[in-house]
Amino acid sequence: MLVLWIRTFQLGVKSLMLHPLRSLLTVLGIFIGVASVIWLLAIGEGISRKAQEQIESLGATNIIIRSIKPPSEQIQSSGLLLQYGITRADYERLVSTIPTITRAVRIRELRQRFSYGGRMVDGRLVGCTPEYKDIVRLEIDRGRFIEDADLEDLKNYCVLAAGTAERLFPFEDPIGKVIRIEEQYYVVVGVCKPKMPSAGIGGSFAAQDFSSDVYIPITTLWWRIGDVIFTRRAGSLEAEQVELSQITLQVDKTENVISTADVVKATLARYHPTEDYGVTVPLELLEQARITRMMFMIFMGLIAGISLVVGGIGIMNIMLATVTERTREIGIRRALGAKRRDIIRQFLVETVVLSTLGGITGILVGFTCPLLSEAIMGALQILMPRVYGSLPEIVRTMRPVIVPSSVPLAFGIAVAVGIIFGLYPARRAANMDPIEALRHE
Amino acid sequence: MNIGVSVQNVTKDYYMGSEVVRALRGVSFDVPEGDYVAIMGASGSGKSTLLNLLGCLDHPTSGKILLDGENVAEASDDRLAELRASKIGFVFQSFNLIPQLTVLENIEVPLYYQRRLSPKERARCKELAAMVGLGERLNHRPTQLSGGQQQRVAIARALVNDPIFILADEPTGNLDSVTTEEIMTLFDELNRQGKTIILVTHEPDVGRRARRIIRLRDGKIESITDNPTSRSLRMDTVTN
Numbered sequence: 001m002l003v004l005w006i007r008t009f010q011l012g013v014k015s016l017m018l019h020p021l022r023s024l025l026t027v028l029g030i031f032i033g034v035a036s037v038i039w040l041l042a043i044g045e046g047i048s049r050k051a052q053e054q055i056e057s058l059g060a061t062n063i064i065i066r067s068i069k070p071p072s073e074q075i076q077s078s079g080l081l082l083q084y085g086i087t088r089a090d091y092e093r094l095v096s097t098i099p100t101i102t103r104a105v106r107i108r109e110l111r112q113r114f115s116y117g118g119r120m121v122d123g124r125l126v127g128c129t130p131e132y133k134d135i136v137r138l139e140i141d142r143g144r145f146i147e148d149a150d151l152e153d154l155k156n157y158c159v160l161a162a163g164t165a166e167r168l169f170p171f172e173d174p175i176g177k178v179i180r181i182e183e184q185y186y187v188v189v190g191v192c193k194p195k196m197p198s199a200g201i202g203g204s205f206a207a208q209d210f211s212s213d214v215y216i217p218i219t220t221l222w223w224r225i226g227d228v229i230f231t232r233r234a235g236s237l238e239a240e241q242v243e244l245s246q247i248t249l250q251v252d253k254t255e256n257v258i259s260t261a262d263v264v265k266a267t268l269a270r271y272h273p274t275e276d277y278g279v280t281v282p283l284e285l286l287e288q289a290r291i292t293r294m295m296f297m298i299f300m301g302l303i304a305g306i307s308l309v310v311g312g313i314g315i316m317n318i319m320l321a322t323v324t325e326r327t328r329e330i331g332i333r334r335a336l337g338a339k340r341r342d343i344i345r346q347f348l349v350e351t352v353v354l355s356t357l358g359g360i361t362g363i364l365v366g367f368t369c370p371l372l373s374e375a376i377m378g379a380l381q382i383l384m385p386r387v388y389g390s391l392p393e394i395v396r397t398m399r400p401v402i403v404p405s406s407v408p409l410a411f412g413i414a415v416a417v418g419i420i421f422g423l424y425p426a427r428r429a430a431n432m433d434p435i436e437a438l439r440h441e
Numbered sequence: 442m443n444i445g446v447s448v449q450n451v452t453k454d455y456y457m458g459s460e461v462v463r464a465l466r467g468v469s470f471d472v473p474e475g476d477y478v479a480i481m482g483a484s485g486s487g488k489s490t491l492l493n494l495l496g497c498l499d500h501p502t503s504g505k506i507l508l509d510g511e512n513v514a515e516a517s518d519d520r521l522a523e524l525r526a527s528k529i530g531f532v533f534q535s536f537n538l539i540p541q542l543t544v545l546e547n548i549e550v551p552l553y554y555q556r557r558l559s560p561k562e563r564a565r566c567k568e569l570a571a572m573v574g575l576g577e578r579l580n581h582r583p584t585q586l587s588g589g590q591q592q593r594v595a596i597a598r599a600l601v602n603d604p605i606f607i608l609a610d611e612p613t614g615n616l617d618s619v620t621t622e623e624i625m626t627l628f629d630e631l632n633r634q635g636k637t638i639i640l641v642t643h644e645p646d647v648g649r650r651a652r653r654i655i656r657l658r659d660g661k662i663e664s665i666t667d668n669p670t671s672r673s674l675r676m677d678t679v680t681n
Contacts, residue, residue, distance in 0.1 A: 003558045014541050332537045335498060336598070337526020337554035339519050434498050438537070 005349075012350040015322075023354060026318045029311020030358025030414055031365070033304050037410045038366025040300030042400035043373070044293050050398035051289030057196075058282035059135065063249040063261050065090075065268070067242055070276045081228070084276035085242040086268070094249065094267060100260045103250040105131045108221055108242070110229060114214055116168045116179045123164055123212030125181060127221030135248050136195075136210070143175045143190030151217040156224070158186040162194040163211030179214075184224055186216060257283045285394075292392050308413065311358065312421035319351055319425035330429050331437025340430040347429050351422025352415055359414025363407055369400045444507070445605045445637050446472040446495065451504035452660075453490050464490040466660040467504070472606065472639060477632045479640045479651035479668075486657040489610075492641045496529055496608050497521045509605055526554045530599030534611035536591040538583040544570060544594050545579040551602045569597040573627065589620035596627060606637035613647055625650050 016023045058064065067085025088106075095104045105128070112125040126132070133145045141162065150157050158179065165174050165188075174188045195210045228241045251260045261281045268277060323330070330343060338346075377396065380388045388396070453465040465487045472478050482488045493499040494506055497513055498521070506513040508528055516524065530551075531537075538547045548566045552558060570576055573593035575586075583591055592612060599607050609628070613621040629650060632638050642648050649668065656663040 001556075004553075004556060007553060007558060011542075018541055328537070329539050332539060333550065333554075334522070335496065335525060335531050335537075336551045337522050337602075339522040339554070342522075342554060435493050438498075438533070 008345060008349045009353065011346065012353045015326075015350055016353060022318060023357075026314050027311075027354055027358040027361070029307050029314045030355045030417060031311075031362045033306075033308035033311050033417075034359045034362025034410045034414050035365045036300055036304035036307060037413060038363060038402065038406050039369045039373075039400070040297055040304055041403045041406040041409075042366070042369045043300065043398070044297050045403050046398040046400040047289055047293040047296065047394055049401055050394050051286055051293075054285050054289075054394075055282045057137070058280070058285070059248075059250070060283055060286070061251045061254055061257055062135070062282055063251065063257065063264055064280040064282070065247045065249070065264065066278050066280070067245050068276055068278050069240075070274050081239045081241055083241040084274070085244065086247060086272075086277050087243040090268060090271065091244060091247055093271075094247070094264060097267065098249075098260060098263055100252050100256045101249050102252045103131060105129055105135050105248045105250075106218065106244050107132060107246050107248075108218055109245040110221075110225070112181055112214070114164060114168060114179055114181055116177065119168050119170075121164050121167045121212055123161075123214060125221070126213055126215045127218035128215055129218055132215070135250070138195060138210070139193040141191045141193045142173075143188070145190055145192075146215055146217050151219045154220050154223050155217060156184065156186045156220060157189045157216065159190040159192065159215040160188055161192050161210055161213035161215075164214055165191045167212075181214065181216075182225070186214075254283070257281060288392070289394055292394055296395075308417055311355075312417045315351055315354055315418065316421040316425060318354075319347060319422055320428070322350075323347065323425050323429040326429075327432065327437050327440040330432055331434050331440060334432075334434035335438060343430040344423075344426045347426035348419060348422050351426070352418035355414045355418030355422075356411075359411050362414065363410055366406075366410065367402060369402065373400050443474045444471050445474045445476070445509070446639070447505070447507040448472075448491075448495075449505040449507070451491075451494060451501045451506060453487075453494065453499070454502045464660055465494075465501070468657075468660075468662055469504075470655055470662065470665060472637060474605070474637055475632070475635050477628075477638045477640070477650075477652040479642060479648035479654045480657065481642060481645075481648045481654055482657035482663075483643065485659075487660040488641055488643070488657055490660075491657065492608065492610055495639060496531060497524045522554070526551055527602055528605045530602065530604035530607040532592070532595050532599050532607060532609040532612045534614040536583070536588070536595050536615070538591055538594055538598075540583055543580045543582060544575055544586070547583065547594055548598045548601050550598060555602065566597075566601060569600055570594070573597045587620075588616050589623055592616065592620075592624050593627070596624075596631075600631070600636070606639050607631070609638065609640045611642055611644075612640070613642075613644070621647070 065086055069082075070084055091104065091106050095101060107129075108127040110125045112123065114121045114123060114125075128146060129151060130146055130148055132138070133140075138145070140159075143159070145159055146157065149155075158181075160168070160174055168174065168179060169177065174191055177188050178185050179188060180186075192210075192213075227243050228239050231238050231240070249260070249264065251257045258281070261279060261284075265279050268279070333343065333346075377388070448471070449469050451465055451468045452463070455462040455464055468487070468491065480488060480491060490499075494501050494513070497508070497516070501514050504514065508524060511524070513521070513524065525531075539550065542550070545563075545566055548569060549558075549563070552562050552566075567576070567579060570579055573596055575590060575593055575597070578586065578590070583594070586594065596607075599609075612628070613624055616624060625647060628638055628640070638651075640647065640651055648654055652668055653665060654668055655665050
């Protein structure tokens with residue numbers, strides 16, 4: 001039985017080789033369809049992994065509130081002092097009125113210059129509480145993180161991010177050394193391990209970079225630096241008053257996240273006439289990612305479906321022509337003892353060989369998806385920056401992941417298309433009258 | 442002597458729209474094993490119809506055709522295919538080799554439909570090719586062969602399933618006189634080896650090679666005659 005199938009296969013290949021170009025062109029539709037199936041699943045998987053990553057880095061049960069500097073046309077307060085953002089009062093209100101909040105972590109962050117000896121690093125100074133370490137998943141390499149006692153005593157202690165430590169202390173152990181921030185001095189008590197940037201939040205497109213951070217107790221920051229920051233710009237002096245840069249709320253259960261976020265938004269809206277804050281709910285990112293993914297899947301699925309149907313029709317068309325062309329061969333085979341099902345088998349094997357060929361090449365090209373999508377994104381960024389900018393962030397940053405199960409799936413689809421669209425021509429061949437077929441010129 | 446093929450009162454009607462064409466109107470004859478029969482007649486005499494029936498390509502309207510005692514008239518479509526594969530060796534006027542297959546593969550085709558695909562069978566195919574004088578051209582395609590060579594391949598193919606008779610339809614119709622002579626000599630030789638041959642032809646020269654001639658006219662048998670020329674021919678070759 002095996003020999004029979006091998007022979008039938010060999011025969012099919014031989015017959016297809018009678019018209020190699022025709023066979024190749026016929027395969028094209030299936031090829032595109034199968035490649036799209038692989039792509040669609042790879043991109044879908046890429047998006048959902050990216051979303052998963054984002055949620056993980058931001059915390060699925062978290063709600064993140066950030067201060068945002070309002071656009072200049074919205075600023076009403078005249079004079080030198082620009083006051084905006086979330087306040088300590090907001091923090092107290094949220095924590096005391098919403099019962100589903102299990103933990104609230106506030107920080108105040110500033111752009112600052114850190115120096116030690118002759119070395120200088122521009123980075124982010126973060127006034128924080130001990131919980132901050134858990135919320136953003138910082139890991140301590142040496143020493144320790146900020147502790148509650150440091151906050152109470154307004155200690156001038158600091159913890160360095162890995163990048164900051166490396167640049168300020170390339171040859172020394174930073175622990176116990178004193179670094180300078182503005183005109184103040186801080187003792188280094190700990191160094192963090194390197195951390196990957198997390199997703200951008202609160203309207204800022206840029207991902208959060210933790211590499212050049214310095215962490216100090218938030219109370220120390222309030223006492224030593226205060227809420228008002230002066231910046232010299234274009235010859236004039238500007239002052240900004242911001243109490244808190246960010247509050248991260250942790251909700252008790254995933255089901256409560258969305259409702260809690262609604263309450264948070266309502267509470268804040270009452271006290272902030274201008275949009276000087278942003279609320280990010282990582283769980284909503286998941287929802288967004290799901291929608292983006294769905295759109296991609298539908299889009300690519302449509303391409304795959306259309307090209308598979310068109311490819312199938314192409315195969316059917318060619319096979320019908322082949323059957324007519326080979327009427328005499330069919331007659332000879334019938335005369336020499338071929339049953340109808342032998343003829344059906346012969347032509348079905350031919351179509352399946354064709355569609356499988358398309359399937360295999362499609363799968364191989366499908367594997368280049370991660371490389372190719374990177375190239376496409378790169379080209380888009382250079383040639384059509386506007387289009388690139390309008391893409392959802394998750395699409396720009398995701399990397400397609402080939403789903404192993406998509407390979408047998410795509411292969412199965414290719415074979416199925418061959419059988420479905422090959423059946424009619426094969427049956428037509430089998431139903432020919434052998435006497436008529438033999439007489440055919 | 443065994444009766445290989447027995448045709449008993451066979452009729453065949455074709456329906457052309459509302460009109461009935463009575464192609465055969467009661468034909469009976471036997472072909473014993475080892476016989477060499479020529480079926481002759483003008484076009485429209487029912488020759489081709491009889492050929493199709495003997496070749497198990499069609500069912501008779503009435504009557505019986507017995508192949509090795511089995512009534513073809515009652516056989517199913519699949520059974521007819523099996524009979525063609527196992528009991529009949531076809532030789533056609535236009536050779537009817539499959540163009541994309543080699544000589545050896547063409548000879549193998551009937552075995553393929555009987556699921557007989559062993560190395561032993563392949564060796565037998567090579568022997569047959571050698572017997573018809575094409576042992577050196579096993580891997581040639583039909584288009585690389587002359588007409589006479591193609592017909593030799595077709596004869597080897599007709600022999601491969603060890604049929605109860607060879608059914609040759611104008612086997613020399615597309616050949617020149619020299620090649621015709623070669624092919625007919627091959628048929629004579631096969632008959633001498635004991636093969637039953639049924640030859641359908643309208644060429645008197647070709648028909649004369651057979652031992653018996655069945656003449657058809659208007660769907661009926663006009664005459665069945667023993668052919669003295671054939672015997673003398675055979676005697677000649679024996680004495681030579």
